Amino acid sequence: MSTARRATLILPLLLTGLLYSVPASAQVDFTGVWNGNTNAEDGPERAAGPSLVEFMGLPINDQARQWGLAYRPGRLSLTEHQCQVHVVHYIHRGPFSARIWEERDPVTHQLIAIHEAIGTYEQERTIWMDGRPHPSPNAAHTWMGFSTGVWNGNMLTITTTHIKQGWYRRENIPSSDESTSIEHWIRNGNVWTHISVTEDANYLTEPLIKSEDFTLNANPNSFNPFWPCEYVDEGERARGEVPHYLPGQNIWMAEYAATHNLPQEATLGGPEQMYPEYRDRLKKLPVAVFVDPNAEPAAPAAPAGRGQGPAAPAGGRGGAPAGGRGAGAGAGGRQ
Amino acid sequence: MMNSQLPTPNSQNGRSLLATACTVVFAVCAVGLTTAQQPAPAAQPQIRTAKQMPFPQKPDWAKLEVETLPVQGKVYLIAGAGGNITVQIGDGGVLLVDTGFEQMSGKVVAAIRKLAPDRTLRTIINTTLADAHTGANAMLIKEGRLNQAGPGLGQRPNEADLIGHAGLLALMTKIGRAKIIVERWPPSTYSGKSKDLYSNDEPVVILHVPNAVTSGDSLVWFRGSDVVATGEIFNQASFPYIDVEHGGTINGVIEGLNMVLEITVPKHNQEGGTMVIPGYGRIGDEHDVLEYRDMVTIIRDRVQAAIDKKMTLAQVKGMKPSPTYEFEPRFNRDPNWTAEMFVETIYRNLSTRK
Numbered sequence: 167m168s169t170a171r172r173a174t175l176i177l178p179l180l181l182t183g184l185l186y187s188v189p190a191s192a193q194v195d196f197t198g199v200w201n202g203n204t205n206a207e208d209g210p211e212r213a214a215g216p217s218l219v220e221f222m223g224l225p226i227n228d229q230a231r232q233w234g235l236a237y238r239p240g241r242l243s244l245t246e247h248q249c250q251v252h253v254v255h256y257i258h259r260g261p262f263s264a265r266i267w268e269e270r271d272p273v274t275h276q277l278i279a280i281h282e283a284i285g286t287y288e289q290e291r292t293i294w295m296d297g298r299p300h301p302s303p304n305a306a307h308t309w310m311g312f313s314t315g316v317w318n319g320n321m322l323t324i325t326t327t328h329i330k331q332g333w334y335r336r337e338n339i340p341s342s343d344e345s346t347s348i349e350h351w352i353r354n355g356n357v358w359t360h361i362s363v364t365e366d367a368n369y370l371t372e373p374l375i376k377s378e379d380f381t382l383n384a385n386p387n388s389f390n391p392f393w394p395c396e397y398v399d400e401g402e403r404a405r406g407e408v409p410h411y412l413p414g415q416n417i418w419m420a421e422y423a424a425t426h427n428l429p430q431e432a433t434l435g436g437p438e439q440m441y442p443e444y445r446d447r448l449k450k451l452p453v454a455v456f457v458d459p460n461a462e463p464a465a466p467a468a469p470a471g472r473g474q475g476p477a478a479p480a481g482g483r484g485g486a487p488a489g490g491r492g493a494g495a496g497a498g499g500r501q
Numbered sequence: 502m503m504n505s506q507l508p509t510p511n512s513q514n515g516r517s518l519l520a521t522a523c524t525v526v527f528a529v530c531a532v533g534l535t536t537a538q539q540p541a542p543a544a545q546p547q548i549r550t551a552k553q554m555p556f557p558q559k560p561d562w563a564k565l566e567v568e569t570l571p572v573q574g575k576v577y578l579i580a581g582a583g584g585n586i587t588v589q590i591g592d593g594g595v596l597l598v599d600t601g602f603e604q605m606s607g608k609v610v611a612a613i614r615k616l617a618p619d620r621t622l623r624t625i626i627n628t629t630l631a632d633a634h635t636g637a638n639a640m641l642i643k644e645g646r647l648n649q650a651g652p653g654l655g656q657r658p659n660e661a662d663l664i665g666h667a668g669l670l671a672l673m674t675k676i677g678r679a680k681i682i683v684e685r686w687p688p689s690t691y692s693g694k695s696k697d698l699y700s701n702d703e704p705v706v707i708l709h710v711p712n713a714v715t716s717g718d719s720l721v722w723f724r725g726s727d728v729v730a731t732g733e734i735f736n737q738a739s740f741p742y743i744d745v746e747h748g749g750t751i752n753g754v755i756e757g758l759n760m761v762l763e764i765t766v767p768k769h770n771q772e773g774g775t776m777v778i779p780g781y782g783r784i785g786d787e788h789d790v791l792e793y794r795d796m797v798t799i800i801r802d803r804v805q806a807a808i809d810k811k812m813t814l815a816q817v818k819g820m821k822p823s824p825t826y827e828f829e830p831r832f833n834r835d836p837n838w839t840a841e842m843f844v845e846t847i848y849r850n851l852s853t854r855k
Binding site: 227228229230232233236241244246247249250251287288289300302303304305306307308309314325327328329330331340342343344345346365367368369393395405406407408410412413 | 548549550551552553568570578580755756759762767769770771772773776782783784785786787788789791792794795798799802803806820822826827828829830831
């Protein structure tokens with residue numbers, strides 16, 4: 167067969183195939199195992215976690231700020247708090263890996279749902295693609311919420327409601343159980359870009375927008391789904407005790423700011439910190455001063471000849487006041 | 502002839518035609534991908550998580566509707582009739598926890614009939630005093646029938662059994678029949694810590710919560726279905742109401758919330774498992790109760806600290822931030838029970854505590 171004849175046959179076939187391969191509502195396949203990047207800008211949130219009173223860069227209102235100032239890490243040592251999960255708009259910043267797969271109608275092969283299993287806290291969420299409505303306002307909320315998705319070209323846009331109370335910043339800044347998360351998923355080759363826009367009239371003054379990149383893992387069997395959590399007794403507490411700081415009595419308020427030579431205000435978050443103009447204000451504010459509550463008072467001068475200087479400050483955070491920062495395991499190791 | 506015009510296999514024209522064909526295909530591909538990447542945005546419905554709202558202050562009864570939701574096992578929720586109504590359905594009939602406002606009784610009966618068309622309403626349990634929970638008692642007991650009339654239950658065999666704590670009956674008696682008709686009073690009472698039933702093949706435990714919202718409060722725990730109906734101590738739409746006039750105390754409410762935390766068992770990573778039906782608002786689980794308990798305890802501690810510092814009520818009301826400050830966006834929604842009223846009640850309650 168001549169090249170020309172082959173061409174005349176191939177061209178319609180290719181065009182026909184093309185018509186089938188580009189559906190009207192273009193779709194991208196996110197199937198696979200994806201790993202987070204712990205060295206990116208969000209690294210601190212993926213690993214050690216934020217310090218107390220580190221609310222920077224969050225468009226929070228004053229009530230959320232007060233919630234954070236009253237927060238005492240020992241609260242996470244309460245048995246019922248120990249296994250609580252990061253909510254859907256926070257968990258993508260954890261030590262994250264996920265496996266994603268599609269659920270299709272066995273007859274029509276149309277997409278019914280996209281499933282995302284998240285290694286952190288053994289979570290699995292379903293993103294419904296079949297146009298079903300969101301549940302009643304009287305329905306229960308979950309860590310991952312209820313999600314529906316639509317395609318915007320090659321971008322998947324997901325709306326999630328019915329999310330439990332959780333965090334905007336781990337162990338510090340609350341998200342209410344009335345938040346709504348809108349995610350945009352974009353795939354560029356082996357990189358999945360995840361953008362979330364969270365709205366919460368209770369604690370945010372404007373939407374909180376975050377982005378993360380994930381990398382496709384070539385090994386489909388690399389996903390580790392296990393994150394068992396069993397609470398343990400962490401010290402003795404009176405029945406019903408809830409650790410917290412009374413207003414104005416957070417002894418660690420200035421620690422993070424002073425450690426990083428920052429003004430106190432800069433660590434307290436707020437919508438103005440979203441904009442570059444805030445840098446001008448930052449330069450005019452005084453640096454915070456922190457007095458370590460564990461530091462022992464300076465000892466009297468040592469007798470001559472004994473070779474001892476003034477008493478060294480207490481070592482770090484380990485000896486926090488009773489029920490204070492150090493109280494309650496689980497806080498430090500939480501991811 | 503057509504064939505004579507076709508290029509030979511190795512001709513420049515042939516390669517050219519093939520290249521043109523491929524170019525067209527790739528061009529269409531590119532256009533297709535471009536189109537795929539930049540289409541007109543799909544319709545984006547503005548779906549948002551609904552705010553939990555208290556019952557309307559001036560309800561238009563004719564327009565209000567009830568909603569029925571499955572909770573778990575044999576237990577359902579009827580919402581929108583005042584306080585939440587818990588419904589347990591089985592071969593033995595229907596058991597209700599609370600009855601809602603009197604004005605909504607017709608719609609509640611219709612909802613029960615739809616849920617359980619062939620079942621008889623056997624038992625009603627009241628969790629507390631308020632009209633939103635007991636208002637339709639008289640109407641609904643007449644819709645039911647006891648399956649047997651034994652000792653202590655023989656007075657109204659042609660009605661559903663109506664159970665409440667003895668403290669609740671005492672309150673209704675004290676308030677008097679002029680304000681609460683006798684048919685709303687629970688003829689079947691318990692006076693200890695708990696009362697056990699076995700309904701629809703599962704244990705149902707009624708637990709007294711002393712001096713919580715009132716002095717006659719109960720929790721109802723469906724042990725087989727794994728559901729707890731809390732009554733007013735847990736309210737998704739407001740701070741917990743405390744009816745001091747009728748024996749309510751802040752510490753009783755907190756104790757009740759701690760009791761719920763002891764009963765509930767999450768299924769996996771602090772989610773699901775035992776489900777909780779609050780007095781108002783959406784279905785919850787242990788974690789929802791936990792955050793609520795934490796909030797109420799923190800507020801109580803702040804007011805107590807102010808009392809310990811000899812602050813007056815006026816000074817406590819003037820505190821900046823207020824004791825309820827960070828919780829107000831979420832829970833200060835009921836004009837009949839504001840954050841200020843809640844704090845004042847706690848202050849008076851703790852100040853007079855012996």
